[in-house]
Amino acid sequence: MNHSAPSLHSEPSLRISADKLAFVASDTGEAREALDSLARKYGNVPVEEADAIVALGGDGLMLQTLHAHMGSGKPIYGMNRGSVGFLMNEYREDSLNERLSKADATTIRPLEMTAINEDGSKHKALAINEVSLLRQTSQAARLKISVDGRVRLEELVCDGIIVSTPAGSTAYNLSAHGPILPITAQLLALTPISAFRPRRWRGALLPNWAHVDIEILDPGKRPVSASADHREFRRVTHVSVRESTDTEGVIMFDSDHGWDERILTEMFRY
Numbered sequence: 251m252n253h254s255a256p257s258l259h260s261e262p263s264l265r266i267s268a269d270k271l272a273f274v275a276s277d278t279g280e281a282r283e284a285l286d287s288l289a290r291k292y293g294n295v296p297v298e299e300a301d302a303i304v305a306l307g308g309d310g311l312m313l314q315t316l317h318a319h320m321g322s323g324k325p326i327y328g329m330n331r332g333s334v335g336f337l338m339n340e341y342r343e344d345s346l347n348e349r350l351s352k353a354d355a356t357t358i359r360p361l362e363m364t365a366i367n368e369d370g371s372k373h374k375a376l377a378i379n380e381v382s383l384l385r386q387t388s389q390a391a392r393l394k395i396s397v398d399g400r401v402r403l404e405e406l407v408c409d410g411i412i413v414s415t416p417a418g419s420t421a422y423n424l425s426a427h428g429p430i431l432p433i434t435a436q437l438l439a440l441t442p443i444s445a446f447r448p449r450r451w452r453g454a455l456l457p458n459w460a461h462v463d464i465e466i467l468d469p470g471k472r473p474v475s476a477s478a479d480h481r482e483f484r485r486v487t488h489v490s491v492r493e494s495t496d497t498e499g500v501i502m503f504d505s506d507h508g509w510d511e512r513i514l515t516e517m518f519r520y
Contacts, residue, residue, distance in 0.1 A: 268350030272300035274315055276307030281331040284341065292346055300324065302350055302502070306341075308332020309421075313479055316358075316378050316499045325355050325500040336420055336512065339504050353502040356433060358417050360497060363478040364490045368469060375478035378499070379418025381491045382443075382477050383464060384410035386484060390446055391474045392467035397460050405467065406451070409444040410474070413462055413491045420516050428453060430517050433510060438462075438493065462491040 273294050275285040284306045288294075297303060297319070305315045305328040312328045319326065327350055330338035342349075360376040367373070385391040391410060395403040414423035416431035419439055424430060428441030438460065441453040456462065466474045466487050475484045503512075 268302050268347050270295045270299055270301045271346070271350075272297040272303045274303060274305050274311070276311045276332060278307065278331065281306045281311075284329070284331050284343075288343060288346070291343065297324065302327055304329065304346070304350075305338075306331045307338075308334045309337045310334070310480075312337040312501075313378055316501065317376065317479070320360065320376065320378075320499045321497050323500070325502050327353060327502040336516075337417075337501065339502075339507070349504060350502065352505050354505050355500050355502050357498050357500055358415070358433075359494050360499070361413060361415060361438075361478065361491055362494045362497075363476065365476045365483045365486045366488045367483060368485045368487055373483045375481045375483075376494065376497065377418070377478035378415065379421050379479050380412050380414040380423055381489070382410060382412045382422060383466075383474050383486070383489060384443070384477070386473040386475050389472040391472055393474075394465040394467055395440075396463040396465070397454075397456060399461070399463075402454075403448075403451070405447070406442060406445060407447040408442045411443060411464065412439070412441045414439040414441060415458075415493075416513075420513070424516075429455065430513060431455075432513055458493045460492070464489045464491075 271292050273285050273289055275281040303324050303326045305311050305326055315326050328338035329341040360378045361381050363375050363381045365373045390407050393406045412423050416433045416435050419431040423439050423441050426441050426443045428439045431437050436458045438456045438458050440456055445451050469487045473485045475482055476486045476489045
């Protein structure tokens with residue numbers, strides 16, 4: 251089957267107007283104090299009126315904000331007021347409008363997950379970072395992996411498996427020893443978690459237009475849950491994953507420390 255390659259999602263030359271800002275914050279004291287201070291200094295308009303949304307917290311808040319405004323066209327700029335901040339910029343209060351006007355904007359497309367559980371019900375969810383399948387009991391999961399309708403692994407015995415976007419490749423995927431992907435890579439990482447058989451299988455890199463189907467073998471004895479970022483569905487029997495073709499979000503980084511630089515830094519970390 252022939253596929254035409256989709257366009258790149260990174261647009262470093264894109265510049266965003268930043269006159270009207272909407273601030274959102276996590277529930278920590280540090281984040282709420284930052285929101286109060288920045289709102290007094292720059293104003294705080296409703297999200298629907300904003301040129302850009304400024305998220306104050308950690309990566310968890312950034313993912314929540316991206317999910318909440320996916321498809322709205324509203325660019326999101328994060329400043330780190332949390333414990334983890336790979337998706338966040340450095341927190342500074344001065345010259346925020348200028349920083350935003352010079353920031354690089356990157357368009358990201360989420361994964362679409364369709365999960366079917368044992369009663370036959372179907373669930374759909376979006377994942378900006380990854381779709382992950384995990385065993386629910388002490389019994390290892392048994393999975394059959396197909397790509398674009400062709401079975402590639404008849405049986406993978408493991409703790410689970412991850413389908414990761416470039417945006418999520420430095421998150422759970424990296425912890426499972428998966429590859430780090432540049433943000434402009436037209437790839438998805440398929441990474442096993444503690445593979446037992448075949449023991450030497452380390453995963454695969456797939457084109458981002460690939461459709462991944464995962465069938466859970468023996469789900470009654472070996473139940474498996476499926477998660478799209480923070481949304482979890484338990485006792486699934488079949489999971490399909492593909493990159494969305496019609497939904498996207500926009501994330502912003504300071505031009506002197508953009509996503510590509512963060513990825514390269516992570517690649518050479520030891």
